[in-house]
Amino acid sequence: xxxxxxxxxxxxxxxxxxxxxxxxxxxxxxxxxxxxxxxxxxxxxxxxxxxxxxxxxxxxxxxxxxxxxxxxxxxxxxxxxxxxxxxxxxxxxxxxxxxxxxxxxxxxxxxxxxxxxxxxxxxxxxxxxxxxxxxxxxxxxxxxxxxxxxxxxxxxxxxxxxxxxxxxxxxxxxxxxxxxxxxxxxxxxxxxxxxxxxxxxxxxxxxxxxxxxxxxxxxxxxxxxxxxxxxxxxxxxxxxxxxxxxxxxxxxxxxxxxxxxxxxxxxxxxxxxxxxxxxxxxxxxxxxxxxxxxxxxxxxxxxxxxxxxxxxxxxxxx
Ligand SMILES: NC(=O)c1ccc[n+]([C@@H]2O[C@H](COP(=O)([O-])OP(=O)(O)OC[C@H]3O[C@@H](n4cnc5c(N)ncnc54)[C@H](OP(=O)(O)O)[C@@H]3O)[C@@H](O)[C@H]2O)c1
Numbered sequence: 589x590x591x592x593x594x595x596x597x598x599x600x601x602x603x604x605x606x607x608x609x610x611x612x613x614x615x616x617x618x619x620x621x622x623x624x625x626x627x628x629x630x631x632x633x634x635x636x637x638x639x640x641x642x643x644x645x646x647x648x649x650x651x652x653x654x655x656x657x658x659x660x661x662x663x664x665x666x667x668x669x670x671x672x673x674x675x676x677x678x679x680x681x682x683x684x685x686x687x688x689x690x691x692x693x694x695x696x697x698x699x700x701x702x703x704x705x706x707x708x709x710x711x712x713x714x715x716x717x718x719x720x721x722x723x724x725x726x727x728x729x730x731x732x733x734x735x736x737x738x739x740x741x742x743x744x745x746x747x748x749x750x751x752x753x754x755x756x757x758x759x760x761x762x763x764x765x766x767x768x769x770x771x772x773x774x775x776x777x778x779x780x781x782x783x784x785x786x787x788x789x790x791x792x793x794x795x796x797x798x799x800x801x802x803x804x805x806x807x808x809x810x811x812x813x814x815x816x817x818x819x820x821x822x823x824x825x826x827x828x829x830x831x832x833x834x835x836x837x838x839x840x841x842x843x844x845x846x847x848x849x850x851x852x853x854x855x856x857x858x859x860x861x862x863x864x865x866x867x868x869x870x871x872x873x874x875x876x877x878x879x880x881x882x883x884x885x886x887x888x889x890x891x892x893x894x895x896x897x898x899x900x901x902x903x904x905x906x
Contacts, residue, residue, distance in 0.1 A: 590892070591889060591893060592607060592896060592899075595896060603900060605904060607899075607903075608624075608625030608626075609628070609631075610622055610624075610654040611650055611653070611654030611656055612626065613647075613650055617636050617639065618639030619639065619643060619644040619645065619647070619649065619653075620637065620639055620643070621644055621653035622654070623653065647675065647679045648682075651679060651683040651685060656683065657684075657685055657903070658685055658686045658899060658903065659676065659685050659686070659688065660689075660690070660899075661673050661676050661677055661691055661694070662689075662690040663676070663691055664691075665693050667693060667786060667790050670691075670693030670696060670697030670698055671693070671697075673693050674693065674694040674697055677689055677694050677698075677702055678698075678702065678705065681702065681705045681709050682705070684711065686711045686714070686903070687702065687706065687714075688714050688898045688902065689714075690717045690718060691715075692718040692791065692794050693790075695718060695797060695798060696806055699794075699797050711902075712898075712902040714726075714727075715794075715898070716895075716897055716898050717891045717894025718894075719791045719794060720745065720881070720886075721883060721894050722889075722891065722894040722897060723886075723890075725795070726798055729798075733874070736876055738800055738872060738873070739875060740838050740839035740872075741795060741836075741870055741872050741873065742838075742860075742871050742873075743836050743868065743869050743871060744835060744860050744868050745787075745788045745792075745836050746782055746785075746787050746788045746791075746868070747867075747868065748776075748782035748783065748787075749783065749788075749813075749834040750867070750868075751765070751768065751772070751774050751865055752775075752814060753814060753832055753833065753851075754865075755769070757823060759823075761819060766783070774865070783813050783814055783815055784811070784813035784815065785813040785834065785850070788849040789806060789809040791836065792809050792836050792837075792838055792847045793808075793847070795838065796847055800840060802844050804838075804844070804847060810848035811849050812848075812849070812851065813834075814832070814834055814851050825853050829855060829856050830853045830861070831861045832851045832853055832854075833851070833860055833863070834851055834852075835849070836848075836849045836870075859882075863882075866886055866887070867886075868883050869881065869883070
């Protein structure tokens with residue numbers, strides 16, 4: 589919302605787009621709809637108003653009451669089911685709105701269904717911010733790279749483990765390193781999804797499903813977290829000119845795609861070994877060349893930018 593407001597003039601001038609926020613929803617807020625648009629100044633000063641007792645009671649009623657043209661879905665990830673985000677996105681497309689997701693769950697559980705529904709309804713289903721925030725990853729293919737064949741990829745796609753491994757190298761014990769990652773706002777209160785490799789595994793599955801066209805299931809991604817490596821091994825690696833990193837890989841095979849996330853000992857000379865903090869990177873192995881992309885130190889505005897860029901693609905049809 590803040591980024592949309594900051595970019596209001598560019599959107600108006602360069603893309604002829606005017607926007608207003610007509611709906612807000614979460615479990616705590618309920619379903620809030622205001623078809624004339626919430627006043628951003630009032631929202632910033634006093635927060636969202638209480639839900640009206642006669643207001644919408646579910647996502648479909650809410651989309652109709654808000655007269656939504658675009659839905660931004662940013663609810664918490666449920667990696668086992670992709671819900672309720674998938675239902676929200678489906679309802680948006682069925683109601684005639686574009687569906688934009690920061691949530692990876694629907695990609696892993698319902699990509700083909702939502703993609704086909706969007707095509708059928710002449711709407712867009714976009715999700716650039718799900719992997720590497722605002723960096724163009726999904727939108728590179730096929731527009732910027734027409735007719736390439738993606739043979740595989742390798743990258744570091746999780747910040748928490750980057751920070752924890754670095755702090756252990758510097759001498760903190762594992763639990764203190766996790767607390768440090770939490771203090772600087774990188775790790776969640778419950779860091780399990782990051783430490784055990786779930787977060788990068790979901791990203792690998794999303795990339796393989798969308799960019800390699802393989803219906804890879806999450807349980808088909810081999811997954812080993814960083815807790816499998818002792819503090820001593822992490823520090824000894826540095827003494828040998830190496831660093832442990834949680835590396836994501838996928839490779840096309842004659843029968844599909846083989847994919848994994850696991851700690852790997854990389855030489856300092858490997859570009860992935862040099863990544864620090866929230867910086868993430870991916871190298872795509874294309875049939876025509878290799879392409880590496882590094883996202884340097886993204887903050888939350890990078891995720892917001894991914895959503896904004898998708899909004900423009902959908903609303904301005906670019
Ligand atoms: N943070 C990042 O930098 C980042 C980057 C890329 C992608 N993402 C993805 O973006 C999404 C949001 O991230 P976040 O860090 O803001 O997650 P979060 O802290 O878990 O917050 C998610 C929001 O979703 C709401 N919510 C949760 N379950 C819901 C449900 N069943 N129905 C309706 N609302 C629900 C929560 O509010 P209530 O508790 O009131 O329901 C909360 O406002 C996640 O899917 C995440 O994976 C985040």
